[in-house]
Amino acid sequence: MSKNTSGPLAGIKVLELGTLIAGPFCARMLAEFGAEVIKVESPDGGDPIRKWRVLKDGTSLWWSVQSRNKKSLTLNMKHPQGREIARKLALEADIVIENYRPGVLEKWELGYEQLKALDPSIIMVRLSGFGQTGPMKDLPGFGAIGESMGGLRYVSGHADRPPVRVGVSIGDSVAALHGVIGAMMALRHRDATGGKLKGEGQMVDVALYESVFNLMESLVPEFDHAGVVRERTGGSLPGIVPSNTYTTSDGENIVIAGNGDAIFKRLVLAMGRIDLAGNAELERNDGRVKHTQMIDDAIQAWCDTQTIDSALTVLKAADVPAGKIYSVRDMMTDPQFLAREMFEQHQFADGTPVKLPAISPKLSATPGHTKWLGPTLGQHNDEVLQSLGYTAAAIAAMKQDGVL
Template identity: 85%
Template sequence: MMTAPPFKPGALAGIKVLELGTLIAGPFCARMLAEFGADVIKVEAPDGGDPIRQWRILKDGTSLWWSVQSRNKKSITLNMKDERGRAIARQLALEADIIIENYRPGVLEKWGIGYEQIKALNPAAIMVRLSGFGQTGPMKDQPGFGAIGESMGGLRYVSGHPDRPPVRVGVSIGDSVAALHGVIGAMMALRHRDATGGRVDGEGQMVDVALYEAVFNLMESLVPEFDHAGVVRERTGGALPGIVPSNTYTTGDGENIVIAGNGDAIFKRLMLAMGRIDMAGDAQLARNDGRVPRSAEIDDAIQAWCATQSIASALATLQAADVPAGKIYSVRDMMSDPQFLARDMFEQHHFSDGTPVKLPAITPKLSATPGQTRWLGPALGEHTDDILASLGYDAEAIAALRQARVL
């Protein structure tokens, strides 16, 4: 179990990020930058803050998710309905290298913090804009959560069994994929800015991420298959269509195992490990294009073999035969798994009251500048006074703003 080492400057040390957004896509994007050393200031509404603070399992009224989603961030409360609050946000935006926002298009413009407004004063600014449908097009003003992006982007249509309605992935994958696109876009924009003059004279830009487009970007050969061959990819349960065999099977002790025997040489090793010499030597099954028409037959054979095995014996046999296979893990499996532990995939931390808590470790793993958890998700407005002081506000001015409910 890994305890976070003393803090070292990360790969993004010195980069200032302003997070204007709630829930998942924008905050997850900013989270990754914070994990690798960026100074991230998160703006929250004074009356409750980001709704994710109250999502899922709570400890002392705050979500356990919050401890991960907002680790290493600083929280300032600003009433964006008040011009004084918006003025502070604008000041922070003008000092930021990267601004991340996931409001509906037009909201920041009403507040005087839109991209063109910031660019006019700071041409080197980079703004990452995450929204349901992007900053243009006939749907730009419609609300669009991750679930809608997953549906419109094609993921939901192909998820599930062919005889049942589409299903969702068990996490907010649309938001998270959009966030990752935001991180990638921010890093490319930062590289371009540095190459054209840096923070002072470099060229910033807007990174426009639509949730449905981020999901759509994952959809492999969906478009050319339809355009060229008229094929609409459909739901196929646990199988990988057109690549045989690759499916989920059930062992005799009730565990689920994924077996990917779809390489030609791998398929032969799989059949020999199962004792199916007949199928291993079948000339039609030697290549994937010959296996596809007989996929049901192959899956039935593999399932029949799995039913005679425990999960442990099946994995041992397949590993000895060099066939890719794996148990489907729950979080309970992960927490005791030797591979997870050897890779230090859990960090031990403590809440402010001393209660221990494990968090997922930070990925990807960088050899020279690894990410680190410096602190857990902050209390609402925890850093408000310090941030305002850095902007030149004295104690009297901060107290007046708090009295006026701007903070």
């Protein structure tokens, strides 16, 4: 099967009005799969993420990934002409993605209902801390707050210590993925009702805390029906035994998921624990749960006799799911990552090489593709504005007037 490198979203135009993580990550995924994404940035420094974490020549390395394939347009949204240009772009777009506080776009006359009155087919993905309705809608909401309110922070960490955060901005990223899913469903509905010219658009209302809450498995029915509040349990998975993190003799951490009934038997036999394999009470998960500590102690005692490599060899031979906890250094040389081509080699403008994570998911016929790294601030000003009919003289005047 031949591959279409233009991407499955070729022909889809996206306007990104947002900064930092949730909105830009949502738009990034659409750009990776062929959509034309025009990112509006403030002329005064652009998206703050340009200065986050590790920098190269004054620009974040993160930026090269977060804004790949996007076109950067600077607009002063405090200027009437800047808002006018944004409105023109929004009405040309298939999808508008924004992550301002609710009400900001309305003040700019760029709100969903305002644009819908002019183009009923428009799709707007709105990402915010608490959604577009409710008593908290006007409050600032970052990913950390969404993770806390959505339940993730409460169950993360060890029982005798304060909650911990995941080492990445998971709340923002999960919200972004919900935005992508919502946008694709909205596009499908619009196509089914007449397409861009006649179809029905809609608003995709994504709240960060709700996106996290959506991941919380059986949390609600367990509390409602049984009064169970899921608590922090470190590296274990309560109620599913065994599934935990253990330490090998060379100080490495290994995750062993022996919680399937047949898998558990293979695990303990591989450990030489025939007594556990023959214990009828341990044949099913509900029986093993009653002996969680004993089982974990037995696995840890076995790991104390193994290096990480020997443990993985034994468990692989026994067909027991297990894995070392990887750092990025481990990933960069791992045969599985390399076989799946999970790194892309690129160059910065000065010729310096840089690796980026490859695009996921992998589509067999229309895979994603990196066309260029994150753009310089305002790199596409002339191109975008000329596409709207502005002349070179008009663009020069707007630069002079502080619009761009």
